[in-house]
Amino acid sequence: MFTGLSAFPLTPTDETGIDERAFVRLVSRLAAAGVDSIGALGSTGGYAYLSREQRAWAARAAVEAAGTTPVIVGIGALRTRQVLHLAADAHAAGAAAVLLAPMTYQPLTDDEVFGLYEDVTAELAIPLVVYDNPGTTHVTFSDELHGRIAALPNIGSIKIPGMAADAAPARVAALRALVPAHVTIGVSGDWLAAGALTGGADAWYSVLGGLFPETALAITRAAQVGDTAAAVEASDRLEPLWALYRRHGSLRVMSAAAEALNLVASPNLPLPLLGLDPVSRSELEAALHELGLDG
Structure with missing residues (x-):
């Protein structure tokens, strides 16, 4: 479950709620394709914008639509109490694991981040993926902090930012030396994933894979x-897509791509998030056609 491709789909959402049929369709496509796991309610899944009730529904729907494919459910929230409630909901839904990023408004110290994971793992009955995503959460994990957290019970994997191919072997080796052998090391940052995987990473937690x-x-x-x-x-062949990711963020690009494939309606992002502007949307559609991804 914590190796290979973990695909993270959108949770199509507008101001009236989740497009439930579209969400189930997106998850079902991933299971049929044979991905190694499905990451529901990750950053691409817009977890931070949804209520507890919406997230509980999405967890149940994802597990049902995924069939035998393991589902990892995001449980990030601002307060530890909220995270514990979301973890319980994910477990009740049948999730195989949970994914936790330390969300914050006030800056968190290392001890506060560690305390979050310590409190959550103490009550978990399923494994947890540590989500190191400083670009979104503005929480930076030191390697020492990763080592402390990875020694807690029920830690199954670490999801770290991608890195350049030439730096990947040393980066992965340095982190692996600090974490228990059963904890896998996975990467995000789609345009850097190939180099990280060939450099020793165990898993790709992928936005691209979600669509x-x-x-x-x-x-x-x-x-x-x-x-x-x-x-x-x-991977290099996808550079037209990667360039759009870097300019607009992967969530907006995948939102527009899902629209182009007629898999979701428009709008499908919760306000105040906006989709791509018309010029960028045209660029994306041209890139998808060039890459043979529009059919």
Whole structure:
């Protein structure tokens, strides 16, 4: 479950609520494609914008639509009490694991971050993925903090930001030396994933995989069998898409791409988030056509 491709779908949402049929369709596509796990209610899934009731529904719906594919459910929230409630809901829904990023308004100290994971893992009956996402949460994990947290019970994996291919072997090795052997190391940052996977990372927690699972699987499987050239070539081919990610953020790009594929309606992001502007949307549609991803 904590190796290979973990695909993170959108949770299509407007001001009236979640588009339930579209969400189930997105999750079902991933299971049919054969991804290794599905990450419901990650950052791409807009967890921070949803109520507890909406998140509980999405967890149940994802588990049901995924069939035998393990589902990892995001449980991030501002207060520890809220996180514990969300963890209980995810467990009750049948989630195989949970994903926790330390959300904050006030800056958190290392001891406060550790205390969050200590409190949550003490009550968990399923594994937890530590979500290190400083670009969104503005919480920076030191390697020492990762080591402390990874020693807690029920920690199954660490999701870290991607890194350049030439830095990946040393980065992964340094972190692996500090965490227990059973804790896998996964990466996000889709345009950097191929280099990280070929550099020793165990898993790709993928935004791309949430909408284009076959494309992401091709990169992942090549890396897993040691075919570095094929993995890098397949990733480099997606540079038109990666460039849009870097300019607009992966969530907005995948939102517009899902619209282009007629998988979701518009709007599908919760306000105040806005979709791509018309010019950028045209660029995306051209890129999808060029890459053969529009059919």
